[in-house]
Amino acid sequence: MADTALMSIPGQVDPVPVARSITPRADGRIDLLGLPKARIAELFAQAGLDAKQAKLRSKQVYHWLYHRGATDFGAMTDIAKTMQPWLAERFVVGRPNIVEAQHSSDGTRKWLLQTDDGHDYEMVFIPDADRGTLCVSSQVGCTLNCTFCHTGTMRLVRNLTPGEIVGQVMLARDALGEWPKGRMDISEVEDETEYRADGRLLTNIVMMGMGEPLYNFDHVRDALQLVMDGDGLALSKRRITLSTSGVVPMMARCGEEIGVNLAVSLHAVTKEVRDEIVPINRKYGIDELLRACSDYPGASNARRITFEYVMLKDKNDSDQDAHELVRLLKRYDLPAKVNLIPFNPWPGAPYECSTPERIRSFSNIVFEAGISAPVRTPRGRDIDAACGQLRTSAEKKSRAERDREATASAS
Ligand code: SAH
Ligand code: SF4
Numbered sequence: 001m002a003d004t005a006l007m008s009i010p011g012q013v014d015p016v017p018v019a020r021s022i023t024p025r026a027d028g029r030i031d032l033l034g035l036p037k038a039r040i041a042e043l044f045a046q047a048g049l050d051a052k053q054a055k056l057r058s059k060q061v062y063h064w065l066y067h068r069g070a071t072d073f074g075a076m077t078d079i080a081k082t083m084q085p086w087l088a089e090r091f092v093v094g095r096p097n098i099v100e101a102q103h104s105s106d107g108t109r110k111w112l113l114q115t116d117d118g119h120d121y122e123m124v125f126i127p128d129a130d131r132g133t134l135c136v137s138s139q140v141g142c143t144l145n146c147t148f149c150h151t152g153t154m155r156l157v158r159n160l161t162p163g164e165i166v167g168q169v170m171l172a173r174d175a176l177g178e179w180p181k182g183r184m185d186i187s188e189v190e191d192e193t194e195y196r197a198d199g200r201l202l203t204n205i206v207m208m209g210m211g212e213p214l215y216n217f218d219h220v221r222d223a224l225q226l227v228m229d230g231d232g233l234a235l236s237k238r239r240i241t242l243s244t245s246g247v248v249p250m251m252a253r254c255g256e257e258i259g260v261n262l263a264v265s266l267h268a269v270t271k272e273v274r275d276e277i278v279p280i281n282r283k284y285g286i287d288e289l290l291r292a293c294s295d296y297p298g299a300s301n302a303r304r305i306t307f308e309y310v311m312l313k314d315k316n317d318s319d320q321d322a323h324e325l326v327r328l329l330k331r332y333d334l335p336a337k338v339n340l341i342p343f344n345p346w347p348g349a350p351y352e353c354s355t356p357e358r359i360r361s362f363s364n365i366v367f368e369a370g371i372s373a374p375v376r377t378p379r380g381r382d383i384d385a386a387c388g389q390l391r392t393s394a395e396k397k398s399r400a401e402r403d404r405e406a407t408a409s410a411s
Contacts, residue, residue, distance in 0.1 A: 034163025069179035108380030139211025165223035214247035255297030322365035
């Protein structure tokens with residue numbers, strides 16, 4: 001069982017339970033997944049290596065672990081044969097446990113994963129002609145209760161650890177068979193046009209799975225650093241997007257310490273509607289949020305901030321809403337693009353998706369003002385893998401069980 005500690009989070013009253021990042025397993029060995037090089041070196045020194053050896057071995061193991069995807073010390077060919085069993089007796093390289101893997105008819109794949117202490121979470125892979133995007137979870141559940149989001153109907157169980165976050169990307173590379181055989185370099189000057197996917201399937205990451213990533217800032221940052229490190233998973237920060245519902249106090253640090261692209265779940269342009277559908281708005285209002293966006297480090301016309309806008313019938317989808325959206329984005333002079341997301345239904349959801357004509361009209365107004373406003377094609381709806389549909393089946397099952405129990409006891 002993973003040990004938990006309490007972590008206090010800015011902007012929240014109650015501390016959130018988190019698993020300690022290092023928990024020896026039942027057999028006493030320590031899982032290295034999710035640890036940075038310096039921490040691996042410390043553990044090797046604590047296990048008895050002298051400082052020089054610990055540093056050298058941690059460098060080698062780190063490379064094998066994150067760059068090459070090795071899970072077996074015996075495969076680490078530049079580590080002495082005598083050293084390999086020493087490592088294997090004390091350490092392991094784990095992966096999140098897979099409970100179920102599903103395939104959508106459109107090629108989208110969803111994995112139901114489980115932490116060592118038995119909590120379920122999900123990740124989704126969305127292949128396109130020119131890219132492959134992995135949608136990564138940051139928490140089991142979510143503390144926020146956006147009314148259109150299925151994850152928002154789950155309580156927050158706990159934050160995911162760095163290992164459980166980076167582990168999703170590593171698992172996807174395992175599943176897609178995409179670990180480099182040799183060294184793979186990323187270029188700091190890479191841009192969209194010169195990027196070579198080299199036939200790679202997993203090219204982009206979005207922190208848009210379950211949870212609010214900025215309420216698990218430290219772990220998301222530590223995990224993404226392993227993903228962005230050239231000797232780690234070597235994925236450029238330009239290919240990673242973090243989506244927040246608007247945790248204003250953490251946005252500057254996100255830009256400074258992580259430096260990935262930012263997406264903001266705006267979804268409404270008036271206080272009244274946003275207070276209702278994205279309740280964090282009652283704490284950090286639209287003006288405060290847009291000011292934080294205009295201060296976001298690294299945003300520019302080449303790296304625009306994405307404003308996500310879910311299309312809810314008769315709620316936020318009028319022409320007047322579209323004009324107000326344009327006015328707000330222009331007022332703050334934001335390097336913005338708008339992503340219009342048709343509402344993805346889930347059982348019991350209190351909304352309907354706007355009509356295609358309404359969405360087109362909304363999109364045209366924004367587009368004519370010079371702001372790109374594509375309508376996102378829903379992916380993986382048939383396996384509940386689309387935006388906002390993630391809610392773990394264990395939770396669903398236990399709700400179903402509870403319902404059955406209630407019916408049984410009532411009859
Ligand atoms: N918690 C973060 C990231 C995860 S949600 C956030 O809220 O930004 C990823 C995106 O899907 C968000 O923009 C979210 O608002 C949107 N979303 C949630 N439920 C949805 C639904 N039912 N249909 C379409 N989009 C939804
Ligand atoms: Fe949480 Fe994002 Fe869903 Fe809102 S939309 S409940 S912040 S996961």
